[in-house]
Amino acid sequence: MEVSVKKTDNANAEVSAKIQKSDIESRINKIAKNLSKTLNLPGFRKGKVPSAVVKKRYGEKIEKDAEAESLQEVYAKALEELGLKKEDVLGEPAVTKFEKSEEIIETEIKISFKPQIDLSGYEEAVPSFEEPEVTEEEVEERLKELAAALAPQRKLEEDRGLQEGDIAIIDFKGYIDDKELEGGSAENFQLKIGSKQFIEGFEEQLIGMKTGETKEIEVTFPQDYHNKDIAGKKAKFTVTLKEIQVKEEPKIDDELAKKMLPDEENATVELLKEKIREQLKSEKLSKLYNEELKPKLIESLVEKFNFDLPQNIVEQEIDLKLNEKLRSMSEDELKELRENQDKVKEIRDSLKDEAKKSVKATFIVDALAKQEGIGVEDQEVVQTIYYEAMQMGQNPQEVLEAYQKQGLLPAIKMAMIEDKLLTHLLNKKMESK
Template identity: 85%
Template sequence: MEIVAKKVDNANAEVNAKIAKSDIESKTQKIAKELSKTLNLPGFRKGKVPIAIVKKRYGEKIEKDAEAEALQEVYAKALEELGLNKEDILGEPAVTKFDKKDEVIETEIKISFRPEIDLEGYEEAIPEFKEPEVSDEEVEKRLKELAEAMTPPKKLEEDRPLQEGDIAIIDFKGYVDDKEIEGGSAENFQLKIGSGQFIPGFEEQLVGMKAGESKTIEVTFPEDYHNKELAGKKAKFDVTLKEIQVKEEPKIDDELAKKMLPNEENPTVDLLKEKIKEQIKSEKLSKLYNEELKPKLIENLVEKFDFDLPENIVEQEIDIKLNEKLRGMSEDELKELRENPDKVKELRESLKDEAKKSVKATFIVDALAKKEGIKVDDQEVIQTIYYEAMQMGQNPQEVLEAYKKQGLLPAIKMAMIEDKLLTHLLNKKLEAK
């Protein structure tokens, strides 16, 4: 067995080997002998089937097993020559040549491995930014909103008609073409006048009504209404105004602070304002991080560091991006691609640069996370999936199982590590100021 293994660059290697036919025959004999010990064939005692019979019946499979065993030996010796461990290898080795000749099998294997990345000076890639400021006006506005939310509405005792800003408690029933609208009725419905919660024209026609009064109002559903059967249709609603409620001017005092800061020993309005200021600052910082700084940081890191990329991982990323592209294509476009393989090659080539950037970013994030000690355990991933599923009203266990079946958990984990790392780096920059 002759083997020549060489590194093409710092992430890819090529192995050329010549496997003697005598090696294959020797392995074939050994496999057939082992198989004969366990075979049950009519006319022969178990373990006593002649090797010649075994080879005659299972010859093709035995030969393939022998060739596979020889390839494994080539692969193991190649790793030894290259000074690589199995843990360094990314994906499966690709057998790009397997040429059977009279005396030898000439084979070529391509191997991709994890590149080493010099991260020196990575701090320079973190963009400059200013910590967001929070004005007194913003704090007062948020405080008033919170106080209003904590102040329940009260029944209007004054004998006056419904007006903008009031809360109307109504019963209603809707009709289109004299047929009742499915889901278009309710009792004791709470509607704030001016909120725009109902279709245009509905709330405006309630203004001026008094408690106990009934009225039929006419409206037209918008052309872009989500229910296509109702879009653009004229409708009538029989409405009864049962009660008018109003919100009193909220009291902003230490009692409010006690309600909003139940875990504080001595809650005051001033302390509440401090907490609100911290909250608004945190919201602004999160928005700045997610919408501007994190994308910029990734872009800077990709531009700053240059290293060889594993070819098979780049090809996998091209496959992913190609599939995303195909899902958005029309049937005519897909037909053209099926009939013209060169078009597919062109499309793959057009996605190569984007795929390389994506793979590069993944390796940088992975290396930086190890350097900075950033980890995400499996339990964190499950908790995140559960939380997001519940937020969307989905069954968390079903969502988790679906992700498992689709093999998405590693990608979700990597995305969480990336987000955690970028937040960590930006926070370090902020603390250093």
């Protein structure tokens, strides 16, 4: 067996080999002999089936097994010559040539492996920024909002119509084409007017109603409504206003502070303000990080470091981006692509640079996270999925199982590591000032 290995760059290699037919025959005989010891065929005692009979009955499969064994040996020799371990290899080796002749089999294999990345000077890629400030006006405004939210509600005794900001206690029933709308009715429902809790036009038509009044209103469901069966359709609702409630004038005092800070023994308005200031600063910092600095940092890291990329991983990323693009296409556009493969190649080529950047960013993040000791436990991933599912009103276990089935958990984990790493780097930059 002749094996030749050539590194095309620091993340890819090409292997060419000539496998003698005699080597294949030797493997076939060995496999057949081993099989003969365990086969149970009619007319033969178990373990006494002649090899010739085994080869006649299972010849094609045995030959394929023998060829696969030879390829494995080629692969093992290639790794040895490259000085790589199996865990260094990314994805499955690609057999690009397997030609048989009378005497030999000529084969070529492409191997991709983890690139070595020198991250020296990565700190220079972290953008400079000013730490966000919180004004007294912002603290006071948030304090008023919190006080208003906690202020008790009372029944309105005054004889007036429903106004913006009131809480309406209503019974309602919806109809589409004179048929009762499934899930479109409720009794004693609390609706704050102006909250935009219902579809556009619903709350506005209730303004001016008085307690005990019944009114029929018409609305149109949005075209992008989550229930496609009623999206874009007109509906009628019969609404009865049973009661109007209003919030009492909010009080800002130490009692409010005690409600907002139950774990603080001596809660005061001043302490509450300090906590609000911290929260507002955290919110501003989070917004600055997520909307501006993290994308800039990733772009900067990708630009700063250059290294060879494993070709098979780049191709996988192109496939992913192509599939995303295909999902957004119309049936006519897809039909055109099916009839014109050159167009598909053209789209793939247009996605190559973006795919390379994405793969490059992933390798940088992975290497930098290891260097900085940043990691995410599997349990953290599960907890995050559960929390987000509950936020969306979905069944957490069903969402988790769906992600597992689609093989998305590693990607979710990598995204969490990236987020954690970028936050860590930006925090270090801020603390070093």
